[in-house]
Amino acid sequence: MESPDTALVHALEERAFNAWPARQAVLHGGWLFRLSDGFTKRANSANAVLPGASFDGQRAAAEAFYARHGQPAVFRISPLAPPAADRELAEAGYAVLDPSLVLHAPLPGLQAQAHVHVASERSDAWLDGLAAANGVPRQQWAMHHAMVHLIALPAGFATVLIGGQPVAYGLAVLERGAVGLYDLVVAPQHRGQGHGRALVQGLLHWGQHAGAGWAYLQVSAQNAPACALYAALGFTRCYGYHYRAKAA
Numbered sequence: 001m002e003s004p005d006t007a008l009v010h011a012l013e014e015r016a017f018n019a020w021p022a023r024q025a026v027l028h029g030g031w032l033f034r035l036s037d038g039f040t041k042r043a044n045s046a047n048a049v050l051p052g053a054s055f056d057g058q059r060a061a062a063e064a065f066y067a068r069h070g071q072p073a074v075f076r077i078s079p080l081a082p083p084a085a086d087r088e089l090a091e092a093g094y095a096v097l098d099p100s101l102v103l104h105a106p107l108p109g110l111q112a113q114a115h116v117h118v119a120s121e122r123s124d125a126w127l128d129g130l131a132a133a134n135g136v137p138r139q140q141w142a143m144h145h146a147m148v149h150l151i152a153l154p155a156g157f158a159t160v161l162i163g164g165q166p167v168a169y170g171l172a173v174l175e176r177g178a179v180g181l182y183d184l185v186v187a188p189q190h191r192g193q194g195h196g197r198a199l200v201q202g203l204l205h206w207g208q209h210a211g212a213g214w215a216y217l218q219v220s221a222q223n224a225p226a227c228a229l230y231a232a233l234g235f236t237r238c239y240g241y242h243y244r245a246k247a248a
Contacts, residue, residue: 004239006051009079011176012102012216012238013049019173019180021150026065031058033065039143041098041243045074048081055085059092078241086244094244101227103235104216107179107208116202118156118172122148126157130169133187156206160186160195168195172203179207181217184226196229204233 022034022043030053036043046062059073066073075094077086119126127145136144153175160168170184181203186195204215219226221240 004079006079009239010051013078013080015175015178015180016218018153018175019151020182021152023150028061029058030054033062035069036147037143038071039140039147041074043147044071045076045243047076048078051080052082053080055082055088059088072245074243074245076241076243079239089244093246095247097243097245099221099240099242100218101221101240102216102218102238103230104214104238105233105235106214107204107212110201110205110208112205113198113202115162116158116160116198118158118202118206120156122157126159126169129166130183130185133169133185134183154210156203158199158203160199168199170199170203172207174207174210174212177211177213179204179212179215181215200233
């Protein structure tokens with residue numbers, strides 16, 4: 001497999017950090033330590049933000065930083081991280097978690113989806129519905145909602161309605177000509193009926209109408225149905241990433 005375009009990786013990583021912001025973040029020698037009270041690894045991990053950023057001293061610094069906040073150190077390893085980072089973490093007992101893919105696609109002409117409603121603001125009902133469909137424990141709903149409220153860029157909040165009832169949710173974030181898709185979920189009892197495809201197409205249409213020329217998203221490498229759906233919609237692999245963390 002060819003090495004990913006470093007400039008494109010850097011551009012997508014920046015957009016992803018901005019689209020799903022952490023409650024707090026500290027820059028440390030080309031790495032970004034993101035902190036959000038432990039809610040999602042994406043917002044509570046150390047990430048390289050410069051191509052080939054040195055890993056010298058970063059493991060110890062991250063471990064001290066997260067320990068200070070009562071959390072274990074988690075590292076997200078993208079192509080911006082040097083190979084030495086993965087090797088050092090493996091030798092230190094950090095296991096690989098959640099291998100994922102970043103996909104991108106141009107936006108061709110798209111039709112609006114009549115049963116996909118995209119709002120410019122997140123409502124309490126939308127936030128509750130998204131959290132429930134995602135299986136977020138009720139005691140974490142306040143944190144989940146607060147994370148979504150941190151999004152500072154133009155965003156679309158989508159709901160798929162069937163017979164007036166919500167069956168799927170997702171959001172899109174617009175930045176510098178690209179639209180990123182996040183938190184795409186179909187309620188468990190409504191899966192396998194094409195609602196996920198309609199949801200993605202509705203958000204892509206919103207992004208195109210808002211001025212985006214291309215789209216990107218992140219997906220678990222092990223989620224075969226989602227990967228097949230995105231491939232059918234024209235998405236191709238840009239790069240992969242994974243997390244490393246010690247066993248609890």
